Amino acid sequence: MSSSTTSSNRQDYLKAILSLELRGLKASTSAISEKLSTQPASVTGMLRVLSGNDLIEYIPYQGAKLTLEGRDEAIFLLRKHRLWETFMVEKLGFGWDEVHDVAEQLEHVDSQKLISKLDAFLGFPRFDPHGDPIPDSQGVLADRSTLVGVNEIALGKTASIRGVLSSSDSFLKHLDDLGIKLGLQFTVVKVFEYDGSYQVKVGMSEEVWSKKLVEQLLAEVKSQVDNDNI
Amino acid sequence: MSSSTTSSNRQDYLKAILSLELRGLKASTSAISEKLSTQPASVTGMLRVLSGNDLIEYIPYQGAKLTLEGRDEAIFLLRKHRLWETFMVEKLGFGWDEVHDVAEQLEHVDSQKLISKLDAFLGFPRFDPHGDPIPDSQGVLADRSTLVGVNEIALGKTASIRGVLSSSDSFLKHLDDLGIKLGLQFTVVKVFEYDGSYQVKVGMSEEVWSKKLVEQLLAEVKSQVDNDNI
DNA sequence: TCTAATATTTAGCCATGCCTAATCTTTATG
DNA sequence: CATAAAGATTAGGCATGGCTAAATATTAGA
Numbered sequence: 380m381s382s383s384t385t386s387s388n389r390q391d392y393l394k395a396i397l398s399l400e401l402r403g404l405k406a407s408t409s410a411i412s413e414k415l416s417t418q419p420a421s422v423t424g425m426l427r428v429l430s431g432n433d434l435i436e437y438i439p440y441q442g443a444k445l446t447l448e449g450r451d452e453a454i455f456l457l458r459k460h461r462l463w464e465t466f467m468v469e470k471l472g473f474g475w476d477e478v479h480d481v482a483e484q485l486e487h488v489d490s491q492k493l494i495s496k497l498d499a500f501l502g503f504p505r506f507d508p509h510g511d512p513i514p515d516s517q518g519v520l521a522d523r524s525t526l527v528g529v530n531e532i533a534l535g536k537t538a539s540i541r542g543v544l545s546s547s548d549s550f551l552k553h554l555d556d557l558g559i560k561l562g563l564q565f566t567v568v569k570v571f572e573y574d575g576s577y578q579v580k581v582g583m584s585e586e587v588w589s590k591k592l593v594e595q596l597l598a599e600v601k602s603q604v605d606n607d608n609i
Numbered sequence: 610m611s612s613s614t615t616s617s618n619r620q621d622y623l624k625a626i627l628s629l630e631l632r633g634l635k636a637s638t639s640a641i642s643e644k645l646s647t648q649p650a651s652v653t654g655m656l657r658v659l660s661g662n663d664l665i666e667y668i669p670y671q672g673a674k675l676t677l678e679g680r681d682e683a684i685f686l687l688r689k690h691r692l693w694e695t696f697m698v699e700k701l702g703f704g705w706d707e708v709h710d711v712a713e714q715l716e717h718v719d720s721q722k723l724i725s726k727l728d729a730f731l732g733f734p735r736f737d738p739h740g741d742p743i744p745d746s747q748g749v750l751a752d753r754s755t756l757v758g759v760n761e762i763a764l765g766k767t768a769s770i771r772g773v774l775s776s777s778d779s780f781l782k783h784l785d786d787l788g789i790k791l792g793l794q795f796t797v798v799k800v801f802e803y804d805g806s807y808q809v810k811v812g813m814s815e816e817v818w819s820k821k822l823v824e825q826l827l828a829e830v831k832s833q834v835d836n837d838n839i
Numbered sequence: 840t841c842t843a844a845t846a847t848t849t850a851g852c853c854a855t856g857c858c859t860a861a862t863c864t865t866t867a868t869g
Numbered sequence: 870c871a872t873a874a875a876g877a878t879t880a881g882g883c884a885t886g887g888c889t890a891a892a893t894a895t896t897a898g899a
Contacts, residue, residue, distance in 0.1 A: 384821045388886070408847055421887055423848055428885090440847060440894060471726040490711045496701040617857070638877055651857050653878055658855090670864060670877060 385434070387487040390426050390456055391415060393434060396443055397453035407442040451518060458514040459486040461507035462497050468508040469501065475508040615664070617717040620686055621645060622655050623664060626673055627683035631785040681748060685724075688744040689716040691737035692727050698738040699731065705738040 385393070395414040396406040404410060408426070412419040423439075430437035434449035445453060463485040467473040495516060498504075507513055512520040615623070626636040634640060638656070642649040653669075660667035664679035675683060693715040697703040707740040725746060728734075737743055742750040 386885080409845090417886090418888060419847065420849080420889080424886075467723070467726075471723070471730055473722075473726065477722075481720045481723050484720070485715075488711065488714045488718070490714070492703075492707075493697070493701070493711050494696075496703065500701050536830065616855080639875090647856090647875065648858060650859080652881080654856070 385452060389425065389429060389432075389434070390452070390487060392422075392429060393445065393449055393453040394456050396435065396445055397450065397457065400445060405442045406444065411443070425474065454514050454518040454520075456486050456518075458478070458518070459494055461513040462494060462504075463512060464509070465499060465501055465504050465507050465513070469504075509577070515526075613632070613663070615682060619655065619659060619662075620717060622652075622659060623675065623679055623683040624686050626665065626675055627680065627687065630675060635672045636674065637748050641673070684744050684748040684750075686716050688746075688748070689718075690725055691741060691743040692724060692734075694737050694739070695731055695743070696727060701733075708738070733739070752776065 392411065392415065395411050398404045398414065399410055408422045411426075412422045412474045415422070426435065426437045426443050429435045429443070429449070433446055434452065435443040435445055460482045464475075464478045464483040467481065468475050468476040498516065503515075504513055507554045514520050514567075616688065622645065623642065625641050628644065629636045629640055638652045640648045641656075642652045645652070656667045656673050659665045659673070659679070663676055664682065665673040665675055667673045690712045693712040694705075694708045697711065698705050699707040728746065732830050733745075734743055735745075
């Protein structure tokens with residue numbers, strides 16, 4: 380189906396390197412080893428292999444850089460991961476804090492056709508349940524700058540949740556407990572400062588969003604690079 | 610998620626053994642090796658391992674038998690395989706001749722919860738697109754004896770396609786070409802003998818079902834054991 | 840700049856699963 | 870029942886991808 384011949388294992392390395400590059404960090408041996416929970420010595424061995432396959436450029440002691448080919452493959456993994464997460468949340472009713480580990484497995488299923496059909500089935504979503512952009516079939520990432528923080532919404536306006544800036548399990552669980560889901564429509568009822576930060580009261584029910592929640596939602600879009608859901 | 614700790618590789622062995630047992634054959638070294646396209650010597654090695662894990666009973670030169678535990682695991686694989694196939698055909702619009710290989714990968718994804726949610730999403734189907742029964746969450750296989758062959762349907766009656774008795778790619782492709790899909794409703798217009806076999810003309814369009822098709826659909830349910838879609 | 844701390848690589852090993860060749864067992868046949 | 874053919878197992882390797890310990894580079898601090 381797909382032309383990929385890279386093993387699931389090696390794909391994990393490509394993902395780890397992409398994740399580092401996306402946030403502007405150097406893909407050093409130790410950074411990769413930490414991401415994958417392997418020993419640095421193991422990473423060195425794999426970097427040699429990936430380099431031999433022209434998936435990365437690797438100079439000893441200097442870290443790794445994805446080649447175009449390696450980047451394409453890593454982006455496709457990202458696409459698969461985020462489409463599967465979207466599927467699980469939107470269609471199967473998973474909580475968005477539950478889907479990462481399973482998507483981690485699903486993304487290694489090798490079939491171009493499966494993914495393009497899944498994409499169509501989901502209505503070609505541009506963002507996943509965490510609000511992270513889903514690469515399209517050409518590997519292009521949507522621009523998230525069209526999204527605004529909750530604090531930017533005028534009083535009385537109606538909007539809906541498209542994503543969050545942190546995908547820590549505890550935070551997502553917290554949102555679930557508050558009844559806040561992806562796609563939820565709400566009206567801004569009141570915005571006020573509290574304890575040096577914002578509180579936003581919305582019309583979806585009587586809850587006042589917690590301070591922590593608002594902080595997360597207020598964060599600048601550029602802080603997104605800290606959130607890799609890869 | 611799932612309690613399974615059996616590697617994908619070993620799972621393939623369990624599936625192969627189940628497939629043989631379901632059709633009443635002995636799970637001999639050579640039979641397994643043929644199913645998996647490995648060398649007999651490799652099978653011997655793996656049977657030792659599986660036996661050590663109490664997934665099979667293995668007596669050298671005597672073949673393998675699944676233990677209860679091994680059988681449960683193999684049945685769960687069958688369940689996953691057939692649910693994924695159903696998903697791909699019913700929801701994603703795949704042809705039923707295209708889904709086997711991908712399901713082969715998807716079935717190794719390890720999450721009980723994913724499968725029970727998928728099952729619910731599909732409406733707890735009892736048969737997959739090939740008409741093979743899908744084990745329920747308790748591992749119980751539905752009884753296919755409620756299905757009847759096309760020749761058993763009285764003239765003028767309406768029925769719908771629930772499955773076929775052969776899942777060879779060429780046959781499924783042939784059905785697709787004729788516009789015959791799972792769930793298709795039709796009315797029996799005419800049944801007649803031709804060249805020693807049956808032809809059935811149905812009201813779905815002007816096609817006369819081909820001799821080969823009719824033979825397949827006429828076969829007795831008990832011949833199902835020849836058809837393993839595992 | 841020289842050294843100490845940190846990062847990286849090399850060397851040597853282990854486990855998983857596969858393979859071929861050689862050596863049994865079992866089964867089938869005269 | 871003896872023996873050949875067929876089937877199964879053991880022995881010895883190979884590739885992948887991990888690990889630890891030891892050696893070597895790089896970087897940071899005095």
